Amino acid sequence: DLMKQRQGMLLLYTMKNPSFPEYIFSSESGIMCLDFHDDYPYLMAVGFYDGNVAIYNLKTTSHPSYKSCAKSGKHTEPVWQVKWQKNDMDNNLNFFSVSSDGRIVSWTLVQNELLHTDVIKLSVEGTTAQGPEGLQLKTLGCGTSFDFHKKIDYLFLVGTEEGKIYKCSKCYSSQFLDVFEAHHMAVDSVSWNPYHPKVFISCSSDWTVKIWDHTIKTPMFVYDLNSGVGDVAWAPYSSTVFAAVTTDSKAHVFDLSINKYEALCTQLVVTKKKNKITHVQFNPIYPVVIIGDQRGHVICLKLSPNLRKVPKAKKGQEVEKGPEVETAKLEKLLNLVREP
Incomplete structure (x- = not known):
């Protein structure tokens, strides 16, 4: 509950025993986000509700190995996302x-x-607030999510x-x-496609998921999911598959190459109401x-075989695989909706 902040916890599980965590670390402030390092998987960047960031080394102690502080440029508001570079x-x-x-x-x-460096400060365009003695104050935009190409x-x-x-x-x-004038409400998640260099996806509390070509100002595909969309993620194995979750406790799986208009599967995941x-x-x-x-539950779901259909080989031909094939598959779909 964002209004009643208490301590936070960082839990690490293995799929072999999903009912109990392997590691438990507690923190003074609630943990909002984390990211494993690609090359050193025992290193983890963590962002807190109080605006601090930290690095945990899972090999050593249960305390953060390094942490920001008020002197070293910590954020003044909750940290919504951290990403290793x-x-x-x-x-x-x-x-x-x-x-x-x-x-x-x-x-x-x-x-x-x-050590910190401010890369960018967001400001809301055309909005200045009247400060004391007629000072013009720039209102800051609130960042909620980001992704690197x-x-x-x-x-x-x-x-x-x-x-x-x-x-x-x-x-x-x-x-x-x-x-990009992308959504009418907060952007909850934005991420680049793992295969196609021009494509990214975004989702928002305004009920929509949108797929974009970053060189074009209007979205290529728009999906209305009838409820606020909390998160969206591309599948690592296909350029056209993504999953989205909505505030009415449903998970949606799409594959654009099979159906451009609606989800292949929409499933109620959480049974408790208002969760x-x-x-x-x-x-x-x-x-x-x-x-x-929202209640701190983590649910693992296996995708059924019909949600991960692979193209069948024609007689005497092998099915082509690889990143180039995935990129071409999505490019073909985009060409159908791009302006001629």
């Missing part, structure tokens, strides 16, 4: 965070200290509480490359999704 030029560990305070911050671990290192997207999505570069701190689902993630290897809800 490649190490910097001097091979120092590096991650980014986004918060309701409108700052996107890069954190670098230098000589056992977390898989191939173009400097490029990233930021979703905001006003429903806009900003296309940003790590190189320019005051300018946006582009602004909103907040997050969904695909397992990187197995056809399993993991879903988290």
Whole structure:
């Protein structure tokens, strides 16, 4: 409950025993988000409700190995997302965070200290508040989610509480490359397609999931799911499969190459009323999704075989596989909806 903040917990499970966590770490403030490091899976970046960020080393202690503080540029509002990036030029560990305070911050671990750099400050366009003695104060935009491009290192997207999505570069701190008038309410999640370099997906409390080409200002596909969409995730094995979860406790799985208009499957996941689902993630290897809800439950679901249909081989031909095939599959679909 965001109004009644208590302590937070970080729990690590294995799929072999989903009923009890392998590791339990408690924290003074609620934990809002986390990210495993790709190369060092024992390192975890964590963002807290009180605006702090930390790095946990699961090999050593149950306390954060490194943590921000008021002096070292912590956020003033909850941190909604953290993401590891490649190490910097001097091979120092590096991650980014986004918060309701409108700052996107890069954190670098230098000589056992977390150093921060403000990459971007979001401001709400055309809105200035009247301060004391007639001062014009710029109102800050609230960042809610972000994602970095898989191939173009400097490029990233930021979703905001006003429903806009900003296309940003790590190189320019005051300018946006582009602004998408994406949603009527807060953008709950935004992420690049794992295969196609131009495509990203966004979802919002305004009931919609939208798929975009980042060079075009209007969405390619729009799906209305009849309830606020808490999270959306691309499948790691296909460029056209994604899952979304909605506040009416349903999980939806789409495959654009099979049906461009509606979900292949919509399933009620949580039986208790008024229990909103907040997050969904695909397992990187197995056809399993993991879903988290407001009450702290984590549910693992296996995708049934008809939700992961693979193209059948024609006689005497092999089925082509690989990233290029996935990219081409999505490109073909986009060409149908792009302006001629």
